Amino acid sequence: MTAELTYASAGELVAMMARKEVSAREVLAAHLARVDEVNGDVNAIVTLVPEIAEAMAQRADDAIAEGHVLGPLHGIPMAHKDNHVTAGIRTTFGSRSRADFVPDVTDLTVSRLQEAGCVTIGKTNIPEFVAGGNTFNDVFGPTRNPYDLAVTAGGSSGGAAAALATGMQPLADGNDFGGSLRLPAGYCNVIGLRSSxxxxxxxxxxxxxxxxxxxxxxxxxxxxxxLMMSVIAGPSRLAPNSLDAPGSVFAAALPEDGLAGKKVAFSVDLGGAIPVEPDIAELVRAAARSCADAGADVVEDCVDFSGAAEAFRVLRAWAFEAGMGAHLDEHRDSVRASLYDNMLAGRTLTGPQIGAAALMRTTMYHRMREFLERYDTLLLPVAPLAAFPVDQEYPTEVAGVPQPDYLGWMESAYDVTLSGHPAISMPAGFTPSGTPAGVQFVGRHRDELGLLASAKGFETVTGYAARHPAL
Structure with a gap:
């Protein structure tokens, strides 16, 4: 029963609880047992709050006894990413400078999940201040890939991805700046959506x-x-850029033939913008063939990404200095040196540099917009190489090309970020070493529904996510 519950989908679990086939407390117990069984190997969930979870599960069961469900995520166990603040639950940001921080507010994403009935079980591991594509920090140590404990689970949502892959939770929240939802999803054989x-x-x-x-x-x-988008999407006065469409637009069933008749462009190397290892290039080509098998018209083509990486680096460094500069100055002796250096890069930027980057961001948006007026979606690698050793901060070279820093190898993800278009990372198979690799589909501006339809079509003809790690 435990195995059946821990690898059931969230939708299945909610339906089972609504039919009284299983209680929320039983679902919680199964997932906590799974945490006990495997978390010591992967180190995905770093703070566990069973007492809080048990009270939430009891509330869900009481609701069923009274004849109603709490919401679309009734009784679903979830650990939240450790940079998403949770009132009364330690939120460390993966940093010694915040190791004992307990917020008095809960962020909007987590609040919406809890209001929809989810059961909070703890927090998932991240790199310090979510900086980088390998999840490790001085507070909790590294998160390991459940398919090979010697390699990375990716980052920054590495704990979330590893927890999903191992059946410790059926859903996870995260955030994506330079690939933090997509990169770990690709390395852990799960799905991550970077929304608009x-x-x-x-x-x-x-x-x-x-x-x-x-x-x-x-x-x-x-x-x-x-299902999760139906809960966390939708307008809020708390966010000045929030879109008006309600989350309920995501509640409709997705078509299994969502790629049929669509025109798909693909590129193994972002049109020559990045170096890519041969094994990854072949997986992207195989994914393109799968799209054709699903009824899509597939063409090898790519948008022009020139200038995107440089602009992203400027804007990221500027954001780091603006958002964290004072805190990092105060705690310079306890934060990672490369993180502090990245902030300093933002401090030395000039007005013309920031202005040029902002203009390039708009240029990249229009390039992608025009490109996706000719195609329905663009298929790209999520990462340019297989999962690398977990004790290596970042890969120093890709396909023989030296990488300048911990951001270099992540360009396949953050070039897409700069375009402002939604992208979803999908399981795309396994490398010769046996570790997963993903591809990303880029959708039209604010067209998450169309993007999800394409992803559903790809999922239907591939089925890679049905394979689980043998822990």
Whole structure:
């Protein structure tokens, strides 16, 4: 029964609880047992709050006894990303400078999840202040890939992805600036959606208008991604850039033939913008063939990404200095040196540099907009190489090309970020070493529904996510 429950989808679990086939307390007990069984290996959930979870599960069962469900996520166990503040629950940001921080507010994404009936079980691991594509920090240590404990689970939502892959929770929340939902999803054989800015309102936020960092869902099925979006999307006065469409638009069933008749462009290397390892290039080509098998018209083509990486780096460094500069100065001796250096890069930027980056962001938006007027979606690699050793901060080279820093190898993800278009990371198979790899589909501006339909079509013909790690 435990195995049946821990790898059931969120939608299935809610339906089972509504039919009184299983209680929320039994669902919680199964997932906590799974945490006990495997979390010591992967280190995905770093703070556990069973007493809080048990009280929430009891509330869900009481509601069923009274004849109603709490909401679309009734009784679903979830650990929240450790940079999403949770009132009364330690939120460390993966930093020694915040190791004992207990917030007195809960962020909007988590609040909406809880209002929809989810059961909070704890927090998932992240790199310090979510900086980087490998999840490790001085507070909790590294998160390991459940398919190979010697390699990374990706980042920054590495704990969330590993918890999903191992059946410790059926849904996970995260955020994506330079690939933090997509990269770990690709490395852990799960799904991560980077939604359009404002689709999921973010609060608290130091800058609520820039929109480079967005909140979004992770899950093991596309249907569960849509289910979670139906809860966390929708307008809020707390977020000045929030979109008006209600989350309920994501509640409708997705078509299994969502790729049929669509025109799909693909590129193994972002049109030559990045180096890519041969194994990853072949997985992207195989994904393109799967799209054709699903009825899509597939063409090898790519938008022009020139200048995107440089602009992203400028805007990211500027955001780091603006949002964290004072805190990092105060705690310089206890934060990662590379993180502090990245903030300093923002401090030395000039007005013309920031202005040029902002203009490039608009240029990149229009390039992608025009490109996706000719195609329905763009298929790209999520990462340019297989999951690398977990004790390595970042890969120093890709396909023989040296990488300058911990951001270099992540360009496949953050070039897409700069365009402002939604993107979803989908399981795309396994490398010769046996670790998962993902591809990302980029959708039209604010067209998450169309993007989810394409992802559902891809999921239907591939089924990679049905394979689970042998822990």
């Amino acid at each position: 800015a404002g689709r999921v309102p973010v609060w608290p936020a130091a800058d609520g208008l820039v929109g480079l960092s967005v909140h979004g869902p992770m899950a093991r099925t596309v249907d569960d991604i849509a």
